[in-house]
Amino acid sequence: MFWLVGFVLLFVLPILNVLPAEDSWLHVSDFALNRFGKFLAFAILALGLDLIWGYAGILSLGQGVFFGIGAYCMGMHLMLTIGSQSVYGSALPDFMVWNQVTELPFFWKPFYSFSAAVLAGLLVPACFALIFGFLAFRSRIKGVYFAIITQALALMAWLVFNRNETNLGGTNGLTDFKTLLGFRLSDPGTQLALYVVTVLCLGGAYAMCRWIIASRAGRVLIAIRDSEQRVLFSGYSPATYKLFVFVVSAMLAGLAGILYVPQVGIITPAQMGVLPSLEMVVWVAVGGRATLVGAIVGAVGVNLGRSVLTNSFPELWPFFLGGLFVVVVLLFPDGVMGMARQVRGKFAERAARLPKSQAVEGEQT
Amino acid sequence: MDESHHRMKRLIGIGVCVAYLGWFVLGSVVAEAQTNVSPSPPLEQALADLSSEVDGTREQAVRLLIEQGDASLLPRMEELRANADRSLRMAIKPVIDTWRHRANLASPDAETRRTAATDLGMNGRVSAISWLETAAANESHRWARYAMEESALLLKLASDDPAVKQQAAAKLGEMRSQNAVPALQALVQAGGGESATAEQKALAQRATAAIERIESWNVWSSTIETLFRGISLSSILLIMSLGLAIVFGLMGVINMAHGELMMIGAYATFVMQECFKLYAPESWFDSYYLAALPAAFLASALFGLILEATVIRFLYGRPLETMLATWGVSLILIQGARMYFGDLTAITAPSWLNGGAQVLVGVFLPFNRLFIIGLSILSVMGIYALLFRSRIGLRVRAVTQNRSMSACLGILTRKVDAYTFAFGSGLAGIAGWALTLVGNVEPGLGQNYIVDSFMVVVTGGVGKLAGTIIASLGIGGLNKLMEPSFGAVYGKVLILVLVILFLQRRPSGLFAVKGRHAEG
Structure with missing residues (x-):
């Protein structure tokens, strides 16, 4: 199944983009492929969220912050590669010219290098998560408390990134990118390559999460979710495991941000605030927690629905999103994957009613 | 006993009502009468001078009217303003404003009295000092009285007598007057120059002390706020x-x-x-x-x-x-x-x-x-x-x-x-x-x-x-x-x-x- 989906994403869609004629029904437009690449970047983030929420029982409502930091790191690099092609012809980004900044702030300087930007996009969220998680888990802030604190974190980050004097573009964020590693971002070829890279990263992230879950640490994490007290009394240190998985999820969020920016072409504080962070949680809830595949399905599905609905009924999207929150939590706590499992279970039960009925039940629980 | 007590009370109540009504009617009659009274000859002359094209005459008339006229002349002024040209309207405005403020000093509303006092202080008419001081003596509302005293002192800062000036500056500092800061700063500046007289220097010293007092109070008040x-x-x-x-x-x-x-x-x-x-x-x-x-x-x-x-x-x-x-x-x-x-x-x-x-x-x-x-x-x-x-x-x-x-x-x-x-x-x-x-x-x-x-x-x-x-x-x-x-x-x-x-x-x-x- 993994390989099949991987094959479709990695080869079939790009080939359908390149080979068939423009008007053929098989043709996948550049726009659609680009959109899909964005959804897959979100799926990487959802994987990280599923890892902490689904498996370790830590609900973070501040995942958008890590996503945003990763995205801003990449955005800063792209901003600097514009060079003097900008509107004002200055070597400085346009918004700095507006704000009458005459010299590049020191923390922008490393971002001239692409590899430094990518590294920062992964490591800055990781460090941030490390410090924040250390303080939170050490004092055993968990459950609702942790959710509230991370939500406050999202609010703060949004407020700070909105300020002009932090030299991060203020409300308008970073945009108007031109090239990446010398390739023009507006070329379909560049976008296709970015799409392929995103798919590869998603595959890698999925494999890594699977590996973590299958490992001994993964089992400890599940045990922490089910009863932290018992894990503690068995001589493990839950805080260390939680910290580890929190940092991993932050890095995945950062990676998602890095991949998101060149494909979408803009990053603003609006993408990292309280509401986007909560929406990310909905992706996982819709797909089904503790399944990993569900996170990907949820991220892609909800975003697909969003882009369809916001096009045709922009006013109704909040109703739909809110309704989705309520309905999923109330009626489908196991999300799409849970439903799929139930349906499959029913079929299997019907088929295997005569020989053996216990095997199915075992699988279900 | 109780019954008669009540009746008494009711009677008194009715009496008070009647008295109020009487006062009201009488007051309006008197006011009516006042408007019809013709002003004293010099004021009449000044009112006539207002229309004069000669600048000096008009200014003098304005000064005289501000100092000696009062709100009873307001209808005449309004009449004058209604068919005046622009320069005359500009000239009359301070007169009308000052009279209004002066009349407002006796207004029944404390807030009106207070703004009137503040405005008089800002407009810088020396003749207002005595009005403000008389009004302050009878004032019962604390912040209206404060504004009156503050304005009177502010006007005194512009007086000719150095002793009065110094006293006013010191008193303003004592009152922690916010409105006085610009005037005091001007005094400090005047006393800081090379050509400043000893008198000016002494005054500047007083003003500096007053400003310090005001500012240290500001820290407190902003903390409280x-x-x-x-x-x-x-x-x-x-x-x-x-x-x-x-x-x-x-x-x-x-x-x-x-x-x-x-x-x-x-x-x-x-x-x-x-x-x-x-x-x-x-x-x-x-x-x-x-x-x-x-x-x-x-x-x-x-x-x-x-x-x-x-x-x-x-x-x-x-x-x-x-x-x-x-x-x-x-x-x-x-x-x-x-x-x-x-x-x-x-x-x-x-x-x-x-x-x-x-x-x-x-x-x-x-x-x-x-x-x-x-x-x-x-x-x-x-x-x-x-x-x-x-x-x-x-x-x-x-x-x-x-x-x-x-x-x-x-x-x-x-x-x-x-x-x-x-x-x-x-x-x-x-x-x-x-x-x-x-x-x-x-x-x-x-x-x-x-x-x-x-x-x-x-x-x-x-x-x-x-x-x-x-x-x-x-x-x-x-x-x-x-x-x-x-x-x-x-x-x-x-x-x-x-x-x-x-x-x-x-x-x-x-x-x-x-x-x-x-x-x-």
């Missing part, structure tokens, strides 16, 4: 967090839609205002605000009841899921309010909450903020009475402490949950009602406060109201305390950091429930 603003924000947070904390303590439910319940309260106030505009006589308008209190409480409580019955009751014991579901509800409510009410939602505060009370020089406490503080104190008292002095409260506390044991003892825990949730929601409605006084009514109203009030609940700890009260005081106070030096945004960031550090020492909040059942 900051403190007040902090308390006012705290009390808003407190009313909001109380509802949140009660529900959280009882049911372990974090209601993300709490802010939207507050929004419903605010919109209920708005709707009540519109109803009064449409259906009630105009003189009743101010009472809409009081009528809106029960409306806001009931609307939010009803909504809370519905929310509890349709969503939350199915999610007991799953706090994280409850958070998400209620957040979904809040999204729907916000968008619903946006689509239904749009942006045309202005609340006119009732007139009895406009203005404020001045308690010290430069310290002005607006009534609406005072009202909110009072309301929060009342709310806390009401909640304490309800929880600790009533049978319902006893049940709520019992269920909070041990749900299954309470159920065994015959308490209908489901019912208690529903009522408590409705009560907590109603408190949110009251918070929304109060918020209409200090902010706009908009769909995103609840979002501005919700994260802060969650922080209050987390910091305060679960199940103890005292924790909520102290935490809201602390967070609201710190918020306003740090705003001047760090800016609103960084102040908030700092508070988050402080809360996290605080939770390092006390992981379950200020007043944690002690015992083994605290861990889930």
Whole structure:
């Protein structure tokens, strides 16, 4: 199944983009492929969220912050590669010219290098998560408390990134990118390559999460979710495991941000605030927690629905999103994957009613 | 005996009424008579001179009229102004203004007297000194008298006698007069130059001392105002967090839609205002605000009841899921309010909450903020009475402490949950009602406060109201305390950091429930 989906994403869609004629029904437009690449970047983030929420029982409502930091790191690099092609012809980004900044702030300087930007996009969220998680888990802030604190974190980050004097573009964020590693971002070829890279990263992230879950640490994490007290009394240190998985999820969020920016072409504080962070949680809830595949399905599905609905009924999207929150939590706590499992279970039960009925039940629980 | 006493009282009452009426009639007759009285010859001459084209004559006439004329000549002046050209109108304006202010010094309204005094001080007519001093001698209102004295001294600063000047400067410093700072600074500057006379230098010294005094008082007054603003924000947070904390303590439910319940309260106030505009006589308008209190409480409580019955009751014991579901509800409510009410939602505060009370020089406490503080104190008292002095409260506390044991003892825990949730929601409605006084009514109203009030609940700890009260005081106070030096945004960031550090020492909040059942 993994390989099949991987094959479709990695080869079939790009080939359908390149080979068939423009008007053929098989043709996948550049726009659609680009959109899909964005959804897959979100799926990487959802994987990280599923890892902490689904498996370790830590609900973070501040995942958008890590996503945003990763995205801003990449955005800063792209901003600097514009060079003097900008509107004002200055070597400085346009918004700095507006704000009458005459010299590049020191923390922008490393971002001239692409590899430094990518590294920062992964490591800055990781460090941030490390410090924040250390303080939170050490004092055993968990459950609702942790959710509230991370939500406050999202609010703060949004407020700070909105300020002009932090030299991060203020409300308008970073945009108007031109090239990446010398390739023009507006070329379909560049976008296709970015799409392929995103798919590869998603595959890698999925494999890594699977590996973590299958490992001994993964089992400890599940045990922490089910009863932290018992894990503690068995001589493990839950805080260390939680910290580890929190940092991993932050890095995945950062990676998602890095991949998101060149494909979408803009990053603003609006993408990292309280509401986007909560929406990310909905992706996982819709797909089904503790399944990993569900996170990907949820991220892609909800975003697909969003882009369809916001096009045709922009006013109704909040109703739909809110309704989705309520309905999923109330009626489908196991999300799409849970439903799929139930349906499959029913079929299997019907088929295997005569020989053996216990095997199915075992699988279900 | 008693009977006759009453009759006496009634008679006196009637007598007083008649006297008032008589006074009123007499007063208007006298006023009528005064306007018809013709002014003294020099004033008459001055009035005629006003129309003269020669500049010097006109100026002299203006000065004379200001010094010797009074408000009784106003109708004549108005008449003059009605058919005057531009330059004449400009020339007359100070005369009319000064007369008006002078007449206003005797106005029955203290606020009018006060602004008149301040304006006279600013306009710099030396002749006003004696008016101000006479008015101040008979003034009973403290801040009106203050303004009169301050203005008289300000005018004296411009006098010719150096001794008077020095005395005025010193006295202004003593009074911590804010309005005097620019004039005093001018004196300091005049005394600082090379060519300054000894007299000027001595005066500059006095002025410097006075400015220092005023400025050191400013530090105090701004501290007091900051403190007040902090308390006012705290009390808003407190009313909001109380509802949140009660529900959280009882049911372990974090209601993300709490802010939207507050929004419903605010919109209920708005709707009540519109109803009064449409259906009630105009003189009743101010009472809409009081009528809106029960409306806001009931609307939010009803909504809370519905929310509890349709969503939350199915999610007991799953706090994280409850958070998400209620957040979904809040999204729907916000968008619903946006689509239904749009942006045309202005609340006119009732007139009895406009203005404020001045308690010290430069310290002005607006009534609406005072009202909110009072309301929060009342709310806390009401909640304490309800929880600790009533049978319902006893049940709520019992269920909070041990749900299954309470159920065994015959308490209908489901019912208690529903009522408590409705009560907590109603408190949110009251918070929304109060918020209409200090902010706009908009769909995103609840979002501005919700994260802060969650922080209050987390910091305060679960199940103890005292924790909520102290935490809201602390967070609201710190918020306003740090705003001047760090800016609103960084102040908030700092508070988050402080809360996290605080939770390092006390992981379950200020007043944690002690015992083994605290861990889930």
